[in-house]
Amino acid sequence: MIRPFLPMILPFVLVTAFATGSYPLWRKETRGSAMTVLPSIVLGGESLVLSHPAGRLPMEETFAWRISLSPESLAKLGPLEVAYGEGQPPRLPATWVPMPAGTAFGAFRVTPPLPDDFPPERLRLWVRGRNPGATTPVSIEVGTILKSIR
Amino acid sequence: MSSTKGPVHFRIHHFLGLFFGTFAGIVCLTGSVAVVSHELQWLFVPETRAGSGMPDTTPGERWDAARSAYPGIVFGGIALSPTESGVEDYFATVVRGVDEGGGEFRAYVDPVGGRLLGSSRGVDFPAFMRALHYYLFDVTGAGFYMVGILGPILLVMMVTGLRTYRGWRKGFAKWPRAGLKPRSWWGSLHRLLGVWSLLFLPVIGLTVVWYLLEWDGLLQWEDPELAKGAAVLPDIRAVSGDDIDQWVGTARNALPGLKITNLWLPWEEGTAVSVSGQAGDLLVRERANAVEIDPVSGEVLRVNQVSEMGWKQRWTHTADPLHFGGFAGLWSKLVWFASGLVLSALCFSGVAVYCLRVSPPKSARP
Numbered sequence: 001m002i003r004p005f006l007p008m009i010l011p012f013v014l015v016t017a018f019a020t021g022s023y024p025l026w027r028k029e030t031r032g033s034a035m036t037v038l039p040s041i042v043l044g045g046e047s048l049v050l051s052h053p054a055g056r057l058p059m060e061e062t063f064a065w066r067i068s069l070s071p072e073s074l075a076k077l078g079p080l081e082v083a084y085g086e087g088q089p090p091r092l093p094a095t096w097v098p099m100p101a102g103t104a105f106g107a108f109r110v111t112p113p114l115p116d117d118f119p120p121e122r123l124r125l126w127v128r129g130r131n132p133g134a135t136t137p138v139s140i141e142v143g144t145i146l147k148s149i150r
Numbered sequence: 151m152s153s154t155k156g157p158v159h160f161r162i163h164h165f166l167g168l169f170f171g172t173f174a175g176i177v178c179l180t181g182s183v184a185v186v187s188h189e190l191q192w193l194f195v196p197e198t199r200a201g202s203g204m205p206d207t208t209p210g211e212r213w214d215a216a217r218s219a220y221p222g223i224v225f226g227g228i229a230l231s232p233t234e235s236g237v238e239d240y241f242a243t244v245v246r247g248v249d250e251g252g253g254e255f256r257a258y259v260d261p262v263g264g265r266l267l268g269s270s271r272g273v274d275f276p277a278f279m280r281a282l283h284y285y286l287f288d289v290t291g292a293g294f295y296m297v298g299i300l301g302p303i304l305l306v307m308m309v310t311g312l313r314t315y316r317g318w319r320k321g322f323a324k325w326p327r328a329g330l331k332p333r334s335w336w337g338s339l340h341r342l343l344g345v346w347s348l349l350f351l352p353v354i355g356l357t358v359v360w361y362l363l364e365w366d367g368l369l370q371w372e373d374p375e376l377a378k379g380a381a382v383l384p385d386i387r388a389v390s391g392d393d394i395d396q397w398v399g400t401a402r403n404a405l406p407g408l409k410i411t412n413l414w415l416p417w418e419e420g421t422a423v424s425v426s427g428q429a430g431d432l433l434v435r436e437r438a439n440a441v442e443i444d445p446v447s448g449e450v451l452r453v454n455q456v457s458e459m460g461w462k463q464r465w466t467h468t469a470d471p472l473h474f475g476g477f478a479g480l481w482s483k484l485v486w487f488a489s490g491l492v493l494s495a496l497c498f499s500g501v502a503v504y505c506l507r508v509s510p511p512k513s514a515r516p
Contacts, residue, residue, distance in 0.1 A: 004508035008501055012172040015286065015296065022287035029289065031272035032253020051250065066250065068222075071388045079384070102383035102445075104226025104415045105248055 035066065038142075043127055044134035046073035050125065058084075058123075058142075064109040065125065067099055074101060078131030082112050086122045089137040096128070119143065156314075163310035166303055167500045174300050175497030177283060181354075182490030184279035185475050185483050188233055191275040192240065197258040197268030200242045205261035209243070209398055209413065210391030212264055216245035216257035217391075219266045223247040223255050224387060227414040228394065230261070230427075231436075232276070237479040242267050294365060301358025304493075308351050311344050321345040333506035336499055343496040350489035357473040364466070380422040381446035386415060389445075396448060401425035401441040404450045411436040415445065422451050431456040433477050438467035 002009075033053035040049045049068040056063045067080060074080070081096040083089070090096065099110040112125075123143035128135055156164075183190070192198050213228055225247035232241055242258040249255040249271060256274065258267040273281075286293035312318055322345050326338035383389065394413065402408055410427040426440035434456050442452040456464060471477040475486025 005505065007168045008172050008504070011169055012176070015173050015176070018288065018293065018296070019282065019286040022289070022293060026281060026287040026289055027273060030254050030277070032249055032251030035251050053251070068250075071385050074385045075388075100419065101385050101387075102416065103419060103421075104224065104386060104417045106252075106418075107224050107248070107386050109252070 033062075038140060041127065041138050041140050043138045044077050044129055044131070044136075046070075046077055046134075048073070048127060050127075050140060058114055064111045066109050067127070068108065076131065077129030077134040080127060080129050082110050083126050083137075084112050084115055085124055085126050085139070086119060087124070089126045089128070089139070159310040159313040163307055163314055164504075166307050166310075167497075168504060170300065170303050171497050171501045171504070174304060175494050175501065177297055177300055178490055178494040178497060180279060180283040182487050182494060184276070184283045185486045185490060187276040187279040188238075188241065189480065189483070195270075195275075197270070198242050198244075199267075200240055201260045201262035201265075203262045205239070207259075207261055207264035208391070208395050209410070210393070210395035212243045212259040212261065212391075213245060213389075213394045214391035215259050215264050215266050216247075217387075220247070220255070220257055220269065222250055223257070225257075225389075225415075226386070226417065227412065229412050231411045233411075233476050233479075291365075295362075298358055298362045298365070301355050301362065304351060305355035305359070308344075308348070308355070312348075315341050315344065318345050333503060336502040336506060340496065340499040340503055343492055343499055347489075347492050347496050350486075351493060353472055354493070357469045360465075360469050361473075364469075377422050377442045377451035378420045380416065380420055380442075380444045380451060382419050383416065383445045389415060397423050397425055397443050400443055400448060400450060404441045404453050405429060405439060405455060408439060408441070429456065433471045434464070434467040435470040 033056075035051040036054045037049060037051040040047050042048070046069060051066045051068065053063060065082060067082070069077070079101065080099040082099060083095040083097065085095070095113070097110055097112040100107055120143045123141075124139040125142050126137040126139040128137035188198075209228055209230060213225070216223075216225060225245055227246040229244040229246065231238060232244055243261050245257040245259060247255045247257070253272050255269065255271050257269045259265070260267050281287050283297070284294065285291070285297060288294070288296075315321065318341070321341055324338065324342060326335045326342065330338065397413060398410060401410060401413075408425075408427050408429050410425055412424075412426050414424045414426075416422060422442035423445045424440055424442050426437045428434070428436055429439040431438065438454065438456045438459075440454045441450060442454075443449070444451055456467065459467075475482050475489075
């Protein structure tokens with residue numbers, strides 16, 4: 001009885017299923033992520049707050065650090081740079097990645113490259129500014145925090 | 151499935167209608183709603199409504215109102231009108247940004263008085279309807295093709311339908327008569343809707359074909375690349391209302407007569423502040439006329455002007471107003487909305503004809 005109507009019903013069902021299945025991913029892209037906020041750190045006398053998408057690891061494509069600071073702090077510290085390292089700040093200039101602050105999308109978000117020998121327990125995120133008084137990097141331990149996500 | 155006999159154009163019309171009729175009707179219906187989606191949102195979401203009276207605040211004042219209310223948001227643009235034409239004065243100004251989690255954020259500011267009306271995050275109703283109609287929410291691109299293929303299909307069905315309906319020229323006033331059997335009644339309605347859709351279907355079908363060719367890169371008539379090499383702002387959050395007003399003034403001086411609809415801050419390093427709007431040209435989208443300004447020096451880097459475009463570039467900016475119907479504000483939208491409903495009904499009535507054709511007669515039912 002239903003057979004004559006199948007050529008009409010099937011495309012409708014397939015398209016509806018397709019749109020329904022696509023919707024969550026599309027919505028996620030516009031909605032953004034819940035963020036995990038870490039304890040603030042002090043650089044050059046100014047307070048910085050770091051956060052990252054909750055439940056994600058640094059090696060994931062959608063992971064990025066977000067650095068929140070006031071416009072006045074940014075003016076004082078100068079452009080910020082970040083890098084992964086361990087007990088000491090990384091020495092190679094190429095390791096440091098600038099944090100964008102002058103664009104509308106992706107501003108204050110940065111994804112530094114992970115070291116090849118990724119040491120989860122000892123991993124630290126180092127931050128420095130370009131202005132005098134901010135060039136001495138400060139860091140925050142991220143290894144144990146990220147390990148707890150796994 | 152019952153076999154179909156008849157001339158080849160009838161069989162083609164039947165075959166395409168069978169497989170694509172329901173889907174096409176849904177896409178036409180979603181498009182109809184999308185045309186008036188901003189107005190529907192206006193009806194149900196008070197924050198999106200402007201107050202009555204003439205705007206008495208500058209864009210910069212509205213920008214500052216949003217910044218003050220939402221200090222954690224990185225604002226990147228201001229829409230003085232959320233639609234293409236810029237003629238609707240009943241919409242609140244939308245200040246657009248990105249929230250802490252990277253999601254879309256909108257602050258609504260009343261242009262009359264500059265009062266903050268509210269905010270929304272993520273998807274709003276116009277974006278929802280647009281994504282559903284345009285590409286079925288699919289971010290990979292397959293959804294776009296699924297919808298886009300309906301353009302040429304509808305054009306083929308229009309031609310084959312006219313070949314099947316020989317007396318179509320006299321069909322504009324042939325309403326379905328009361329007392330007809332259901333199959334005949336629906337067939338009569340389908341023919342009536344078909345001839346009336348001749349005023350609209352070619353516009354929709356041809357613009358969709360254009361979109362397919364443009365998406366594939368087979369026809370690329372877009373403007374040359376946007377200006378690059380602009381200076382980078384040290385901190386986008388430091389952009390103030392005075393900066394916004396200064397850029398607005400610069401744009402108006404560079405392109406006299408520009409009715410500004412949107413201002414966008416640089417979205418990647420090296421790009422400029424973009425101020426766009428309508429400049430009295432017929433049937434062009436709002437970004438066709440645009441002034442690009444260096445965000446640090448305030449220097450005008452580039453002016454895109456419809457009056458200086460060749461016909462290819464001009465067509466690129468005309469397809470959207472023809473497809474969306476918002477070129478003259480609410481009135482043209484209502485015409486497009488009604489026409490879209492006619493198209494939808496045309497598709498569904500064709501489906502009904504088929505269903506009644508293959509349904510067993512009442513006497514044969516148990």
